[in-house]
Amino acid sequence: MxxxxxxxxxxxxxxxxxxxxxxxxxxxxxxxxxxxxxxxxxxxxxxxxxxxxxxxxxDLVKAYAASRVAGQKPTKTIHDLVVLYRGDPDGLPKLATSTRAQWSRWLDVIDKQFGSLELRLLKAAAARNAIKRWRNSMAETPRKADYGIQVLRRVLAFGMEEGLVENNPATSFKKLHNVNRAEQIVTDDELEAILSKATIRARHVIGLAAATGLRRGDLVDLKWDQVRDDFLIVKTNKSGGRVTATVPLTPAARAIIEQLTQERREVIASGAIPSAFVLTTERGGKWLPASVTQAFIRAAAAAGVAKRLHDLRGTAATRLLLAGCTTFEVATIMGWEEKGVERILLRYVDPGAIARRAAERLARNETAG
Structure with a gap:
């Protein structure tokens, strides 16, 4: 973009x-x-x-933020704080592009709901009650309610960091949506069924998601200069490019990369200019994140599989475990807590496979020793 x-x-x-x-x-x-x-x-x-x-x-965004901090528009209400957060380099501009778009819409909602509320009144119990009523009004869609509270919590935390807010009542709310998708996976049989219903190009992106655990934004942004013989180097979008992940290529991932590499060589041999992106659509263009989700939804629905694209990260975790990665290594690659990986290991990975993997490691160590 x-x-x-x-x-x-x-x-x-x-x-x-x-x-x-x-x-x-x-x-x-x-x-x-x-x-x-x-x-x-x-x-x-x-x-x-x-x-x-x-x-x-x-430079324009920085100048805008400076004009607010300088006091041309005193920050006294939630509306003023939202305005400041939108323009300050440590606020909304600091987020990844896809996250900024979602948060910007929520900032509009928060401004409309609480814009006139004075910051000095956030210490009162009435302020927390008002936030709770707003959260509860979205209880039928708990993920939506949690997202709204998350954005409000961060805006108020930003206000505290700037010395404009003394209390953050949004921190006291527990999540309404408690499903831990990190422990959900698409099984091998389900994945095979989904791939059988997907287009050729969708198979590439869905297959690589299942083999690497990369989020959809990182998948669509993956370029050939990030591909090495045995791993991928990815600056994750969720971190705004601040975190670099080294993702090993499992046999399944390597097979997809090799197929796409051969196609790229054929494009070059024909005299055409190949795409800089590893994954491309049927028209040869770059995938959009939303299009990846839609491709998965269509294929999963056609296959009768009730799973989400994000569940492929659990699939990738099991494959990395079976490929010989430790739970710590998988947790590092996936950005999860190690306990979550251990639960996946116990729930989905065959104990016999774990024993065989341990035996193979011991044999390699003895040979090396």
Whole structure:
């Protein structure tokens, strides 16, 4: 995805066309007399000015945040705090792109629900009760309710970090949705049935998800320069690229990579330019995360399997365990707690397979010794 124009609360743009054909885009912190000008972008025409703005989006966000911190808009209410969180580099802009989109919608909901609430009143029991009533109004969709509380909790925590909030009443709520999907897996029989109903390209992405445990965002962003002979190097999207995971290639993963490698060689031999991405759609383009989910849903429904795409991470965990990885290694790769991996091991992995794996390791160690 390309760089997107910054869309922040109250930010105001003024476009001026000059007599010589050039164009200015003046960006202000908010609409009205006295509003600080954050930046001016100039181009040979309107398109050029917009391109200049896109190139300077990071500096614009920082200038916007600085204008808020400087006090042009005092932070006294939840609305003011939401505005600050949207623009501060340690707030919404710090999140991964896909997460930002979801959180931005929830910030709108929170602003509408609690925007007029003064921050100083968060210490009162009435504030917690109001949040609880809001959470309970979504009880029929517990995951949705939990997500809303999660976003509100983080916004208020941000306010505490900035010294604007003394109390965070959103921290006292337990989750309504308690299903631990980390312990759910798609069994080998279920996976085979799903793959039989998927398109050729969908088989690649679903198969690699089951073999590596990568989240869908990391799968669609996987490029050939991240592929090594025995492993993949992935800067995870969930961490905003701050965490690099080294994912070993199991036999199933290697088979998919080798097939795609051969296809890529054939594309190069034909004189065409291959995609930089490992996984591509039938049209040769990059997968969208939502399209991966839809492809899995369609194939699973056709196969009569009631599982989610995310459950393939449990499948991958069992395969990594059977391939010889320790529970600690699997937990590190998957980003889980080791206890969760141990539960998967006890629930899904054949004890005989565990014994054979241990014997093979001992034999290798004795040979090496």
């Amino acid at each position: 390309g760089i997107k124009r910054a869309v922040l609360p109250h930010m105001h743009r003024v476009i001026r066309h000059l007599s010589d054909g050039r164009c200015h885009i003046h960006v202000y912190a908010y609409r009205g007399r006295g509003a600080p000008r954050l930046a001016t972008y100039t181009g040979a025409d309107l398109q050029g000015a917009r391109q200049a703005e896109l190139a300077g989006v990071d």
